[in-house]
Amino acid sequence: MLDDLRAVVELETHSYDKAMLVRGLRAIRARVVGHLGTPDDEILHEGGQHGDVLELTYRGTVPGTVLMLSHYDTVWPTGTLASWPFAVMDDKVTGPGVFDMKTGLVQAVWALRGLRELGLPHPSVRFLFNGDEEIGSPASREFIEAAGEDALATLVFEASLDGAVKTARKGVGLFNVTVTGVEAHAGLDPYAGANAIHALAGIVTTLAAAGSRERGTTVNVGLINGGTGRNVAAGRATCGVDVRVTDPAEMARIDEMFAGLRAADPRVTVTATGEWNRPPMVPNAPSQRLFKEAQAVAAGLGWQLEETAVGGASDGNFVSALGRPVLDGLGAVGDGAHARHEHVLVGHIPERTALAIGLITALA
Numbered sequence: 001m002l003d004d005l006r007a008v009v010e011l012e013t014h015s016y017d018k019a020m021l022v023r024g025l026r027a028i029r030a031r032v033v034g035h036l037g038t039p040d041d042e043i044l045h046e047g048g049q050h051g052d053v054l055e056l057t058y059r060g061t062v063p064g065t066v067l068m069l070s071h072y073d074t075v076w077p078t079g080t081l082a083s084w085p086f087a088v089m090d091d092k093v094t095g096p097g098v099f100d101m102k103t104g105l106v107q108a109v110w111a112l113r114g115l116r117e118l119g120l121p122h123p124s125v126r127f128l129f130n131g132d133e134e135i136g137s138p139a140s141r142e143f144i145e146a147a148g149e150d151a152l153a154t155l156v157f158e159a160s161l162d163g164a165v166k167t168a169r170k171g172v173g174l175f176n177v178t179v180t181g182v183e184a185h186a187g188l189d190p191y192a193g194a195n196a197i198h199a200l201a202g203i204v205t206t207l208a209a210a211g212s213r214e215r216g217t218t219v220n221v222g223l224i225n226g227g228t229g230r231n232v233a234a235g236r237a238t239c240g241v242d243v244r245v246t247d248p249a250e251m252a253r254i255d256e257m258f259a260g261l262r263a264a265d266p267r268v269t270v271t272a273t274g275e276w277n278r279p280p281m282v283p284n285a286p287s288q289r290l291f292k293e294a295q296a297v298a299a300g301l302g303w304q305l306e307e308t309a310v311g312g313a314s315d316g317n318f319v320s321a322l323g324r325p326v327l328d329g330l331g332a333v334g335d336g337a338h339a340r341h342e343h344v345l346v347g348h349i350p351e352r353t354a355l356a357i358g359l360i361t362a363l364a
Contacts, residue, residue, distance in 0.1 A: 001106055001349055002088065004031060008072075008102045009086045009095040013051070013131060015073040021051035021131040024072055028105070028129060032056060035113050040124075047139040051131015055147060057124060058112060062364045064123035067151040069144065069315050070105040071133030075338050084340065092334075094343040103344045104157030104331025105129070111356035120357070121364040123152055130315070136174070136277040137315055148319050148326075152363050153290050155356065156316040156328040159337060161308045163348065166329035167291050168309035169281035169317055170216070171251065173243035175258060175274030177203060179226075182267050183235035193233025197226045199263040200237040203270065207241060210257045216246030217254070218311070241274070244311055248280055278313040279321040286325035290359075294327055297358035301351070312337075330356055 008031070011024035033039070036058055045053040051073050057065070074097035086095035093103070108127065115122045128147050130140035137144065148154045158166070179200045184193025204221050211219040219241060226237025243254055258272040283291075291307055298305035308329075316328040330352060336342035 001110055001353075002093070002346070004106045004109070005093065005098065005103055006086050007031065008106060009098050010081060012076065012078045012081055012096070013073050014077050015051070015075065015132060015134045017078045018049060018051070020078055021073060025052055025054055025129060025131060028072055029054060029056070032109055032127065035109055045140070045143050047132060050135070050139040053131070053140045053143045054129045055126060055143070057126040060122045060124040060364070062121050062123055064152040064363065065126050065150060066123050066360055066363055067148045067154040068108045068125060068127050069154060069156045070108050070127065071101060071130050071315065072105060073131040073134050074100065074102075075134050088346070091346050092343045093346055096342070098344050099159050099332050099334045099342045100337040101158050101331050103349065104159060107331060107349065107353045107356060108155075108157045110353050111360065114353060114357045115360060118357070120361045122360050123364055125360070126151070133315055137318070140315070141318055144315050144318050145322060148322075148324055151324070154316065154319045154324060154326040155330055155359070156314055156326065157331040158314050158316070158328055159332045159334065160329040160352070161310055163333050164306040164308040164329065165291065165294065165327055166310050166316070167283050167287060167307040167327070168246075169313050169328065170244040170246055170311045171248065171280035171317065172277045172313045173245070173251070173254060173274065174277050175241040175243065175272060177207070177239050177241065177258075177261065178271045178273070179203065179237045179263065180269045180271075181233065181235050181265070183228075184233045186231045186233055190233070194265045194267040195233040196237040196268060197234040199265060199268045199270070200224070200226065200239060202264060203261055204239060206261065210254060215250055217250045218244045219254075245280055248282065251276055251279075278317040281313070281317045281320040281326070281328070284320065284323055286323070287320060287327065290325045290327050293362050294355065294359050297362055298355055301354055301358065303351070305355070
């Protein structure tokens with residue numbers, strides 16, 4: 001498994017490097033086929049400018065299908081390996097994308113290999129590998145939703161949180177606010193202008209105030225840009241906003257807030273654009289039953305499986321929003337997603353793979 005992990009990590013697959021994504025997916029397919037043989041069904045969905053989506057289905061020994069989601073893109077630009085190579089040090093594995101989420105991808109493949117080698121009954125297994133998760137899955141969302149329509153369960157091999165699986169995630173909205181004012185010389189004609197940056201400053205306070213700790217809603221203005229010079233009343237200013245919600249009802253409130261943004265100066269116009277990238281993952285009854293099943297499997301293996309809610313989103317959000325059973329965070333145990341201290345604890349890799357094997361067998 002570590003050999004596979006090294007090979008997959010050393011395939012640099014940045015979300016915006018189409019050529020490397022194509023190369024990486026081909027290599028991943030070759031590894032899957034090398035371990036599991038030719039799939040009984042195979043579909044390649046073109047991703048356009050984004051990473052392609054590959055579905056590989058292997059027939060089971062009993063009726064039904066389990067969908068296994070794994071994204072192969074990472075946030076790390078091509079060339080990162082030159083200064084940060086894959087390495088195994090004591091009980092840790094490090095390298096770009098090892099935690100988020102290439103270890104989980106390897107575990108998913110080896111779970112089916114384990115089922116076969118142990119001769120355990122199992123439903124058909126459908127792998128879906130997508131290369132655009134880190135940027136919101138714009139190309140793969142429709143295929144994820146379709147692939148899970150007839151599934152007994154969707155298992156997402158994103159990393160765990162200190163070993164806990166993820167049964168709730170926040171929804172994500174990505175928005176931009178553009179403010180257009182009137183340019184003027186700041187010294188010669190200071191009152192002729194309507195400064196867009198000044199107006200945006202007031203709007204930013206409105207945006208920040210829309211967050212609600214009690215409702216689990218956060219509003220983060222992470223980008224600001226505007227103006228052409230210090231001595232010019234800015235004619236244009238923009239900001240980029242990240243919104244996270246726990247309660248689906250909050251989406252409507254936030255939409256209304258963006259629609260109602262106004263500047264104090266009537267000469268200034270305000271335009272808000274953007275969309276909800278992912279709905280919240282709210283625990284539904286089928287998913288809660290699936291977690292209980294996984295908890296029983298873990299208990300049989302001699303350890304206690306916990307559940308947790310996190311602020312980040314994943315492709316599991318799409319499945320959950322449709323009311324289908326989904327369990328997320330079945331991947332690596334480690335830390336450092338999107339950070340240079342990203343690592344995986346080696347000792348947990350077989351444990352997590354055994355959990356997946358047991359859960360799929362239970363679904364049979």
